[in-house]
Amino acid sequence: MWIKKGIPEIESSEITPESTYVNRRRFIEIAAAMSIAAPSTTGWAQTKRGPYDTDEKQTPYKDVTTYNNFYEFGIDKDAAARNAKNLRTQPWTISIEGFVKKPQAYGLDELIKGMTIEDRVYRMRCVEGWSMVIPWQGFQLSALIKRLEPTSQGKYVEFQTLYAPDQLPEQRRPLLVWPYVEGLRLDEAMNPLAILAVGLYGKQPLPNQNGAPIRLVTPWKYGFKGIKSIAKIRFVDKQPMTAWMRQAPDEYGFYANVNPAVDHPRWSQATERRLGEFLKRKTLPFNGYADQVASMYAGMDLRKNF
Amino acid sequence: MMLKRRVAKISVFLACLMPVVWLVTAALTDDLSANPIRDITEETGTWALRFLLITLCVTPLRRLTSWNGAIKYRRMLGLFAFFYGFLHFLTYVWLDQFFSLLDIVQDVYKRPFITAGFSSFVVMIPLAITSTKEWIARLGGKQWQLLHRLTYVGAIAAVVHYLWLVKADTRRPLAYGFLLSLLLGFRVLKFVRSQFHFPGRSAPLPHAGHV
Numbered sequence: 264m265w266i267k268k269g270i271p272e273i274e275s276s277e278i279t280p281e282s283t284y285v286n287r288r289r290f291i292e293i294a295a296a297m298s299i300a301a302p303s304t305t306g307w308a309q310t311k312r313g314p315y316d317t318d319e320k321q322t323p324y325k326d327v328t329t330y331n332n333f334y335e336f337g338i339d340k341d342a343a344a345r346n347a348k349n350l351r352t353q354p355w356t357i358s359i360e361g362f363v364k365k366p367q368a369y370g371l372d373e374l375i376k377g378m379t380i381e382d383r384v385y386r387m388r389c390v391e392g393w394s395m396v397i398p399w400q401g402f403q404l405s406a407l408i409k410r411l412e413p414t415s416q417g418k419y420v421e422f423q424t425l426y427a428p429d430q431l432p433e434q435r436r437p438l439l440v441w442p443y444v445e446g447l448r449l450d451e452a453m454n455p456l457a458i459l460a461v462g463l464y465g466k467q468p469l470p471n472q473n474g475a476p477i478r479l480v481t482p483w484k485y486g487f488k489g490i491k492s493i494a495k496i497r498f499v500d501k502q503p504m505t506a507w508m509r510q511a512p513d514e515y516g517f518y519a520n521v522n523p524a525v526d527h528p529r530w531s532q533a534t535e536r537r538l539g540e541f542l543k544r545k546t547l548p549f550n551g552y553a554d555q556v557a558s559m560y561a562g563m564d565l566r567k568n569f
Numbered sequence: 570m571m572l573k574r575r576v577a578k579i580s581v582f583l584a585c586l587m588p589v590v591w592l593v594t595a596a597l598t599d600d601l602s603a604n605p606i607r608d609i610t611e612e613t614g615t616w617a618l619r620f621l622l623i624t625l626c627v628t629p630l631r632r633l634t635s636w637n638g639a640i641k642y643r644r645m646l647g648l649f650a651f652f653y654g655f656l657h658f659l660t661y662v663w664l665d666q667f668f669s670l671l672d673i674v675q676d677v678y679k680r681p682f683i684t685a686g687f688s689s690f691v692v693m694i695p696l697a698i699t700s701t702k703e704w705i706a707r708l709g710g711k712q713w714q715l716l717h718r719l720t721y722v723g724a725i726a727a728v729v730h731y732l733w734l735v736k737a738d739t740r741r742p743l744a745y746g747f748l749l750s751l752l753l754g755f756r757v758l759k760f761v762r763s764q765f766h767f768p769g770r771s772a773p774l775p776h777a778g779h780v
Contacts, residue, residue, distance in 0.1 A: 326603030338738035340602055391736075393604055438737055510737050529680055529733065531672075538603045542667060 315456055316384040322395035322538055327463065328470050333491055334438055335431035343472035350430050352476040361498035362417035371476055378402035383458055385482035388521045388550045394535045399480055400462030405453045417498030421446040422479055425494035439506045445490035446503030456555050457481050483552040485519045516569035521550035525569050581642050585649040588616045606664045613657035618745055620650035621724045625752040644700050651697040658690050682733035689726035692719050724749055
């Protein structure tokens with residue numbers, strides 16, 4: 264075997280000055296941003312379309328990352344983008360609790376090691392009447408649940424956001440009961456549509472304001488079910504009390520399935536404004552995912568179980 | 570002197586226009602959020618409420634400081650409250666509902682927060698119409714004054730509208746409600762005092778026609 268001795272000689276003229284490669288990186292960013300600003304129907308650079316992906320026009324990256332609700336950082340839509348810088352996402356521990364084979368705390372990397380990260384282009388319908396199309400990156404929640412092996416008493420999955428008022432400043436104020444809690448019935452959690460997202464627009468990690476380092480995405484439900492910055496997952500035998508149910512039980516139910524036929528008590532859910540569009544569009548049952556999820560609710564009164 | 574007053578009036582007028590100038594500029598330079606229609610709705614609504622409260626400050630300010638300077642701008646301030654309220658209403662009817670009459674009627678009927686907001690706007694229409702000197706003369710000071718107490722109803726309805734529309738973040742509507750309760754409390758106190766003729770109180774100020 265040939266081993267080169269010493270430092271290989273490189274002509275100084277061959278060394279790329281820093282300004283050039285920084286500029287090149289900047290150029291790539293700008294080019295990426297431009298392609299994001301004007302997405303074609305194929306989106307950012309998706310190589311193949313998965314079985315659950317929508318090919319609708321994707322919401323620009325800038326809008327996805329500057330317009331959302333993350334009340335732990337403030338009530339304004341741009342509050343999270345402005346205030347989430349101080350969220351420390353490394354190291355990140357997720358505590359696994361309840362009716363599960365090995366309840367213990369895991370480092371995030373350890374917990375999700377070997378999971379198949381896929382792109383999932385999903386519609387997102389906010390309970391407030393606006394919607395987006397977001398290319399997430401993540402893995403199926405079902406894969407994690409299988410790995411954790413819940414026992415037969417584990418009938419629901421409860422999620423909790425990190426509780427750390429020094430990083431999530433609005434947790435000092437009683438806006439909601441903190442930490443934020445969400446939950447799914449086990450069969451909902453096992454549905455292939457349900458993912459834990461760790462990236463966005465083909466990139467990891469997730470921006471802090473979108474729920475870094477890991478958040479839930481359940482596209483057939485209203486956006487508030489998609490709990491962000493998950494620090495605890497509990498397998499429980501009773502339906503969890505979620506943050507919004509606690510806040511206003513007549514307005515926000517456990518299921519929170521997108522349903523144009525059941526109005527929010529204070530506003531209609533029949534239509535929505537897709538961000539970037541002028542006229543409102545009709546909201547679809549289960550946000551257009553009825554084929555994948557409707558059977559889970561067969562026989563249930565969706566007016567009562569809203 | 571005349572010129573100075575004119576300049577002052579024009580300055581106040583231009584200052585009152587600033588929110589809509591800012592909004593139009595932001596819209597044209599793509600400086601609004603991903604949901605510009607919602608931004609326009611929120612901004613115009615908030616400014617309508619702010620101008621209502623500013624208008625309601627004029628009389629207490631005059632009574633507490635015995636400075637009469639602000640009274641000259643009260644009509645203008647009130648009309649700006651109506652102006653922003655009208656823009657808010659127009660945004661809802663045009664940009665939000667796109668003139669879908671059925672949806673609008675359903676909204677006003679079914680959604681308490683829209684009922685409240687709509688009431689606030691409707692109540693302000695006769696006030697805007699009768700804001701001229703001619704109308705004061707036609708109605709007579711007393712009747713005109715009575716009619717214009719509808720401002721209180723309009724302001725209360727506007728705060729209720731705001732309070733009922735938010736999800737959990739009641740801090741802002743409650744702050745406006747607190748300010749409004751101070752401003753209305755001032756008037757209640759004045760009314761109670763006038764009923765009992767507390768000894769030692771000075772006679773009512775001249776120009777009692779202004780409330």
